[in-house]
Amino acid sequence: MKPMSEEQQFLLAQSMSMMDAIYDERAAMLWNEEDGDRESHSTRASAHYAVGLLMRGGPGDRERACEVLHRVMDMQFDDPEEIYYGTFRTSPEAKVPPKGHFPWKSFGPGFSYYLTSTLERIADKLSGELAAVAGRDKVQSAFESAAASILPPVWASYDPNWREFIACAFAIILEHFESYLPEAVVSRMDLAMERAVIGSVERRLSDAIPMNTNIELMHLFICDYFGHRLHRAEWIAHADSFAEQFRKSFSEFGTFAEFNSSTYYGVDLTVLGFIRNYGQSSEVRRMGSEVESGLWDNIGLFYHAGLENLCGPYSRGYEMEMTAHSSLGVFLYLALGESCKHLTGVNCETSHDPLIALAGVNVPSHIVSALRSFGGERLVRKQYRELCERDDPQANSHLCTATAWLGEHLMIGAMWGSRNTSGQLHPATMHWQSEDGERYSMRMVRRETGGQWSKHMRGIVTNAEAENDKLSIQVEFTTDKLIELVFEISGSAPFAAEITGRRWRLPGLTLHVTAEAPQPIVDAAGDRLEIIYTYLPASENEQMRFVLERVLASESAP
Structure with missing residues (x-):
């Protein structure tokens, strides 16, 4: 790993201070930073913590990272017949989704929409008919609970995106720190990544659960990276083909579906940095370079340097302030230095900062002035x-x-x-x-x-x-x-x-x-x-x- 700049060192130190404070040694995982009562742990944040531990490399950090990695891999679903194959439980406290009742591979593309909309209509009709007897809300809740005990509801019983998030963290670890890890850890990581990429490809090809832009980019990256690492030619071909589709789609308006979102732009820029640094295929790197530059063009249009915020509207978002639920301020700090250090305050995205420090930033020169000062109405x-x-x-x-x-x-x-x-x-x-x-x-x-x-x-x-x-x-x-x-x-x-x-x-x-x-x-x-x-x-x-x-x-x- 190359020597880190002052900005990279600050991001690593700040995020590690936050994560060290919420590390649960007995569970070998981080507490959920959004859970003030510390009732659950976070699998994804724990994977990010492992990256930070290996980057810091202090006394005991490597050993702790190995413990955390094993615990994260304990969370992976390994039944290849289930729709959630290869993804990870969001926490060890999360319920295990039902299995054995949903032969999802036998359905056609897009079946998820029809299943979900049908269940919604049944719930509405049932709750309307029985509202006078039991109350509309109680009937609807009972129906949804019964359905969820048979069919695994996405987002409620499992998060499919944890495949891509954790696979990206593992790719960075293997790229930089494989030689520092025990062979047993590396072998287990490769097996976990085989499951994750298989599940991610099946999800993409079936369109069972649509991918938003940040997941599309992560999907491309892990198929390319692990396709080359694990010698899977079909993954490499898939990544190249899909990268060209993504590039053409982006070029229509110079935008993508995850439009003007400070939350998801932070993730998008992180993954585009991975592609810039670690992409294996020229087709994937070409797509990444074009999209990364175009994304900064969009940010330059909508960013107000005086108000230090991204103007709406937002296709997806949680908060109105760029410094909440977002890493975009972290990228501005990497690009502009000390004048933007105050935009890096700790929030629920801070566990990503070690990965962002490695991804780095590549802002086109013509955009820098728009980020430094307000250019007029x-x-x-x-x-x-x-x-x-x-x-x-x-x-x-x-x-x-x-x-x-x-x-x-x-x-x-x-x-x-x-x-x-x-x-x-x-x-x-x-x-x-x-x-x-x-x-x-x-x-x-x-x-x-x-x-x-x-x-x-x-x-x-x-x-x-x-x-x-x-x-x-x-x-x-x-x-x-x-x-x-x-x-x-x-x-x-x-x-x-x-x-x-x-x-x-x-x-x-x-x-x-x-x-x-x-x-x-x-x-x-x-x-x-x-x-x-x-x-x-x-x-x-x-x-x-x-x-x-x-x-x-x-x-x-x-």
Whole structure:
């Protein structure tokens, strides 16, 4: 391994300090860093910890890494007939998914969509018919529980993506540290990787569970890397063919389905760095080089150096701030140095930092200035083809248009054309900074009453457009569920706001609001404010429309 730069050393030291503190010696695994009560461990983070231990190479680190690697491999599913073959339990505390009831290899491509949608319709019908007897929620929960005991529900009983994540970590370990490891560990790792890649290829070819972009890139990398390592010509040919498909798809608009997401861009850049450094095939490296450069072009368009954030809209995302649930700030630090060190604060992605330090960064020279300083007001328009992972595989990729307006202290993001059911889609967003330097954000989300915004939900379509100081939104409802449409406003500290029907006075921003919608309910709690519009099923109003326009200081008087 080459000598590390000051930035790489900092990332390794910071992440290892975090991971050392949550290491459970008895389990030889990390506690789940998102689990404050330490009730479960994290298989993926433990694999990342093994990478960091070997990079640090201190007293006892190699021995601990071997213990961790063995424990991670204990978590692998090894029945080749199951849909989860080769992936890993997310933690030793996770339930083992049911087996022996699901001959998934005998079904055609895309069967997962039809199975899932059929179960959803049965649950809806059953809960509706028995609602008066037992309560709709209880009936639906009982049905879902019964189905999950027979058919292994993806994401609930297993995570297919752990194949690719852990395989990437293992590839890096074998590339740099094979000679430091006992032969028994290396042999067991190679066997685990054979299972993982077989399962990953079967998943891809069957389209049983669609792959989002970051998983597609990891899939390409591990097929290429382990195909050459384990002398599997069919994996090498698969990687080359799929790399060319991916490259052509990306070149249509210079974008991919995982569009404008600070969370997943961090993973994408990590894997593209692996391909740049460790890719074996010229076809795979060619694809990686073109996509990595194009991804930085997209980041340069949507990144606001003054607000230190990626402007919306987001095809997938958890948080509005780039420093939360994201590694993108880590890449900016590697690219720009000390001036961006504050963007590397510890978050739930920090266990990836040893891998990122090895992947490095390769920002095109023409993008660097856009990352260093705000280049002036601009309106951005960009198209991409989305992936609706829970839709009909014959019609799950729609052409979407993102618009973003970036001003000196305000930026607005909007999405038109998406039909994605995922709650991670953020089709209407704002970020701004007040005169005292505090930063705020707003996003529009939807949820069932009493539910969570992040869940998949059918029957709600949002189209939005951004202009100079203006955000226009229209929402269509075709669902029989009680829905709350929520404008969620967050700040860096508790704040006061004045919300009326036509004007929202927020710290640092006043908006004139035109709303074709029911009267809202305003709910404030600490540093978060919700403006809630409720959709009532079977009502005559199946649409809501909003226009939010910034009121300039000279116009802000009542």
